[in-house]
Amino acid sequence: MDPTDTVQCASSSSAPANEQMLISVVTKFGSKGATDADLEKLFPNWTPDMRVTILNKLIAKGFIDIFNSGGNLVYKIKDTSQGAEKLKGADNEEKVVFKIIEEAGNKGIWIRDIRFKSNLMPTQLNKILKMLEGKKMIKAVKSVAASKKKVYMLFNVEPDRSLTGGAWYCDQDFETEFVDVLNQQCYRFLQQKKETTVGNKGGPLAVRNASYASPKQVCKFITELGISKVQLSEDDIKTILDTLVFDGKLERVVSTDGGFLFRAIDSLLPPPDLIRMPCGVCPVINNCSYPGKVNPEICVYLNDWLS
Amino acid sequence: MALSYCKLCSLLLTEHFGEVIGKVAEDLQWGPKLLPNIVSSTGLSTAKVKKALAILIQYGFVRYEKSKCPWRAEYIYLPEKVLLLLRYQRYLELIDTKYGEESRLLLEEIMKYGSITESSAILKVVEVLKKDEKSTSDSVIALRNKFHALITGRYLIRCANPCKTEADEPNLSSVPRLTLIEAELHRPAVIDVNVLCKAAEGQTCKPEDIGDANVRWRLNYDRFHQDMRDEMMIDAMRRRFDDNAAELMKQLLQLMYLRTEAWCSDSNPVPVLELKDAISKKSANAYLSQYFEQYLKILEEDSCRFLTKVGTGDVSSAQLCVNMAKAILQLTSTAIENVIEQRFGMKAARIFRLVKTKKFVEQEQIQQLAMISDKEAKQITYKLLQENFLQMQELRKPAAGSGPNKSFFLFHVDLNLVVHTVTEMCHKAIYNALIRSRSELTNHMRLMEKHERLEAASQLLREQGTEQEQIDALVDEWLSLPERNLLESVKKSLEKLKTAEIQIDNTLFLLQLFTYYQHLTMPKITSKKKSQIE
Ligand code: SF4
Numbered sequence: 001m002d003p004t005d006t007v008q009c010a011s012s013s014s015a016p017a018n019e020q021m022l023i024s025v026v027t028k029f030g031s032k033g034a035t036d037a038d039l040e041k042l043f044p045n046w047t048p049d050m051r052v053t054i055l056n057k058l059i060a061k062g063f064i065d066i067f068n069s070g071g072n073l074v075y076k077i078k079d080t081s082q083g084a085e086k087l088k089g090a091d092n093e094e095k096v097v098f099k100i101i102e103e104a105g106n107k108g109i110w111i112r113d114i115r116f117k118s119n120l121m122p123t124q125l126n127k128i129l130k131m132l133e134g135k136k137m138i139k140a141v142k143s144v145a146a147s148k149k150k151v152y153m154l155f156n157v158e159p160d161r162s163l164t165g166g167a168w169y170c171d172q173d174f175e176t177e178f179v180d181v182l183n184q185q186c187y188r189f190l191q192q193k194k195e196t197t198v199g200n201k202g203g204p205l206a207v208r209n210a211s212y213a214s215p216k217q218v219c220k221f222i223t224e225l226g227i228s229k230v231q232l233s234e235d236d237i238k239t240i241l242d243t244l245v246f247d248g249k250l251e252r253v254v255s256t257d258g259g260f261l262f263r264a265i266d267s268l269l270p271p272p273d274l275i276r277m278p279c280g281v282c283p284v285i286n287n288c289s290y291p292g293k294v295n296p297e298i299c300v301y302l303n304d305w306l307s
Numbered sequence: 308m309a310l311s312y313c314k315l316c317s318l319l320l321t322e323h324f325g326e327v328i329g330k331v332a333e334d335l336q337w338g339p340k341l342l343p344n345i346v347s348s349t350g351l352s353t354a355k356v357k358k359a360l361a362i363l364i365q366y367g368f369v370r371y372e373k374s375k376c377p378w379r380a381e382y383i384y385l386p387e388k389v390l391l392l393l394r395y396q397r398y399l400e401l402i403d404t405k406y407g408e409e410s411r412l413l414l415e416e417i418m419k420y421g422s423i424t425e426s427s428a429i430l431k432v433v434e435v436l437k438k439d440e441k442s443t444s445d446s447v448i449a450l451r452n453k454f455h456a457l458i459t460g461r462y463l464i465r466c467a468n469p470c471k472t473e474a475d476e477p478n479l480s481s482v483p484r485l486t487l488i489e490a491e492l493h494r495p496a497v498i499d500v501n502v503l504c505k506a507a508e509g510q511t512c513k514p515e516d517i518g519d520a521n522v523r524w525r526l527n528y529d530r531f532h533q534d535m536r537d538e539m540m541i542d543a544m545r546r547r548f549d550d551n552a553a554e555l556m557k558q559l560l561q562l563m564y565l566r567t568e569a570w571c572s573d574s575n576p577v578p579v580l581e582l583k584d585a586i587s588k589k590s591a592n593a594y595l596s597q598y599f600e601q602y603l604k605i606l607e608e609d610s611c612r613f614l615t616k617v618g619t620g621d622v623s624s625a626q627l628c629v630n631m632a633k634a635i636l637q638l639t640s641t642a643i644e645n646v647i648e649q650r651f652g653m654k655a656a657r658i659f660r661l662v663k664t665k666k667f668v669e670q671e672q673i674q675q676l677a678m679i680s681d682k683e684a685k686q687i688t689y690k691l692l693q694e695n696f697l698q699m700q701e702l703r704k705p706a707a708g709s710g711p712n713k714s715f716f717l718f719h720v721d722l723n724l725v726v727h728t729v730t731e732m733c734h735k736a737i738y739n740a741l742i743r744s745r746s747e748l749t750n751h752m753r754l755m756e757k758h759e760r761l762e763a764a765s766q767l768l769r770e771q772g773t774e775q776e777q778i779d780a781l782v783d784e785w786l787s788l789p790e791r792n793l794l795e796s797v798k799k800s801l802e803k804l805k806t807a808e809i810q811i812d813n814t815l816f817l818l819q820l821f822t823y824y825q826h827l828t829m830p831k832i833t834s835k836k837k838s839q840i841e
Contacts, residue, residue: 174680183678204548205601243678246657246664248644251610268543268611272642272817273810274729275649279736280811288739296739297746306743306800 018046018054023063024158026077033067033074045231061136063156077156093120097128101138101152106160108141108151168236181227182240187249189213189221190264212253212261215241278305311734316386318741323392324362327351331359332368335384341374345382366421367525373482380482391528393737393812398531402462405534409446410453412436414462414526422466422525425454425496426503426517433507447507448500455495464527465492496522533569536820540613540634547611548602551595555602556613558585563629572827576617576626579603603627611637632824636722639821642814643725646732647696654679655687659720662697667717688718695728696720723825726818733815740804740811747804751797758794761785 025042026034039051046054055075058064067074100117101109115125129152132138140150141159153159168175194211219237222228241262244250248267255261274280278301279288288294296302313336321329334340334349342360346353360382363369368388374381395418403411412435416428429450436446457463469483496519503517537560545553559582567574587596595602607614613634618625640663648656657677662668665676674684691697698721703714748755765778786794 168678176680176683179678203598203601204551204605205598208605239678242676243657246660246677247653248641248656248660253608265610266546267645268547268638268641269539269645270546271649272645272814273807273812274646274733274736274814276810277736277740277807279739280646280732281650285732285735288735290739290742296743299739299743302739302743306803307796 018050019058020156020158022054022058023077023156026064026075027156029076033069033076035072035074039075093118093124094128094132096120097125098132098137101132102154104151104153106153106157108143108153108159110149110151114152178228179240179243182222182232182237183243183247185222185225185227186218186237186240187244187247187264189218190244190250190262194264208263212255212263214255214259214261218262278302309731309734311731311738312386315734315738315741316389318738319389319392320368322741322745327355328359328362331356332363332384332386332389335369335382336386339372339374339381339383341379341381362421371482373484378482388528390812390815393808394531394816396809397535397812398526401531401534402457406453406456406460409436409450410457413450413454413457417463417524417526422523424519424521424523425451426498426506426519428524429454429503430507447504451498451500451503458493458495458524461493461527461530463493463524465494466523466525468521529570532816532820535816536635539638539817543611543634543638544606544613547609548605551592551598552602552606554592554595555582555586555599555606558582558589559614559627559629561585570823570827572630572632572824574629574631576628579616579625579627582627613637632828635817635820635824639726639817640722642817643696643722643729646729646814647691651687651690651694654683655691658684658687659691659696662718663720663722667700667719669715669717673718692718696725698724722821726821730815730818730822733811733818737808737811737815740808744801744804747797747800751793754790754794754797757786757790 022039022043025039029038036051040046040048043051055064055066059066063077065076067076096118097114097120100114103109111125111129114120114129115122118125120128129138129140133140136155138152139155140152143149143151168179190211190213193213197207197210215234215238218241219232219234222232222237238260241250241252241260245252245262249264250262251265253261253263272280278299279285279296282288282301284294288296288299290296313333317329317333317336320332330349330351331345334345340348342353342356345360346356349356351359360369363382364371366388367385369382369384371380371382373379398418399411399414402414409432412432413428416431417423429447432450433446454463465487467485467487469485498519499517506517537557540560541553541556544556559577562577562582562585563574566577583596583599586592586599603614603616607616611634612630615628615630616625617628644656644660647659654677657679658673661673661677665672668676670685670688673688674681677684679687688697692699697718700717700719701714702717761782765782768778768781769775
């Protein structure tokens, strides 16, 4: 990922998450280091105070170093060998476990796999993991795919999207309402865009083209709307727009530059006539027969509908 | 034949033609039978069964054929024709808008009798007109022209007649063979108009004198269905784009019929230039003519794929094809998605579309792509699976021996099966509506009878010249207020149920079209052309 990409950041409430995010960002800047201005750009919704508090915490914990380059403050990640340094006094088993976890990268590794790789007894392994965790050298992360499965990774590594689920998850829970609201708003945006084209006399092609929007435009609209506490990327919005395509409300075409364009469309048919009668949506239609216990003569759905 | 389908057809027949006919038809639903077999299994008298069969044959609900022993006919039930009874209302409306009221009356007479000669249809309508005091001296001629218009419009078709010359066949069989020459299908019979006029004025004359005694006409359902199908496609265009696009579609369909048989799955190409000409000439729609090319482009590029352009290059050489089968496929999918949306909710429709687009997907992918929480996605998927809207395919991993991960499950959509499911639902819903109407009627039998008697009485009084106010006062006296309210509500219920039946039949129509095209495009049966002579 290009370090200048806007980083997704969780809401301010989760301080440790913020710390981790900051670490991962600073890591990406490498030996050059990140300036205050860089951080401000990447975390637009952090107040300066907040940023300073988090930085101070991290410096105190020894994860980040602060340097002065040409009058500017730059933050650099402390050499990762710090892990090794800390491990100096540790025994071989601990070193092996640490190595295994380090290799797993941002995907993490499951405790069972660590056991297989290290050939350690479960009790011993547990002890070691606890200790490493206590020293803030590794951390346990729950995966959204399997909520019971914990994976371990180095403390300063940002977990992969496949583990956190990206913007749609908050503490392993899928944010149904959030997604639904976004879904509605995206549709509203495109719907409005389409409505503005009505009465356009520039010919049907112009009308149609005016109703297209790229994910970028939609993303901008959603950001300006301010309904999301989380920064949403274009890809996130595209995922939402795709769900609308599956809802049959949008049409997707490939644009000339290879991206996708979306447009609100109307269904080809009015709601079918079958469902105008209660039987069309009846939950017990398979059990309904005449003569029988459930039958149209005494059916309450029909009673309601007819009266 | 599915049970719900059989039940529906027999019920329809019973409602329209009475118990006996319903019973005979029900007896035939298991397969062709000989007359004595019907008699013995229904327990009706031979005369009654014979009469019932004659009526059924006249309406085209049953046909007969030589059985294994050549001097005996066996009777074959055609339930799909029975179901069309629900659609008669639509046919009448269609003719009414296209040809006007008199044509509708003519059609109504043909429907009443199933099949009828031209002259008797005309005479009957003249009588109706006389009653309403609308008949004029030249109404016979006018009606005859209307009738011919219906024939040339192919809405009517000749019934087959028994072979006249038995000479070329060894006289083994006494079962008449029905034959019809293709050229005669839509050729009006020669009628002695003078005799007909006289008959219309009330003079008695022998049917032989009129000259069309053995030329009977019946409805050509395919033609009606063709119109209904076109209307549906045009409406779809209107919904998706605007009136101009609908107009373009309409003109295109008309041009298509010049060179393509109405029920092909794909049309033969129509030159774009010709379409352009037709539009600028026939429809005084300047906007459409001005932006003709653009409209063509957006129609062609739309995801519904009703048209395709063949031949590249400019307008002068390009040609257009109408993808009938694809269009119907699109419309059917849309209808089914709508049904799912209403039955199981928006998210279920999303999952259904998703699975349909992706062909084969795993549960996990469904959750990720549909953006629905894990639990809910599972719930919906399995609900759809249970109700037959989704299918599941198990794939075994070749290497894995045992354990929970040895196979994975893919979901997919088999539209044929889904259409089948929805068709069953439609049958059942219509059946339920019919049963309910019947029970409404029987529950309030006394009231209805009273109402009928009152109507008859007040009609009588009116004819005797009693003032309308007086009659109203009398009726008020006879019917108490609660009775009147009840009567109103029963009537409303019946009305509602009736509309529901007809509406559901609309859905059914689309599904039938789908099934037809599906059979047509299946490679094996392509040679089986839909013949117009059943
Ligand atoms: S009659 Fe009532 S119970 Fe039966 S299918 Fe219709 S709505 Fe359902």
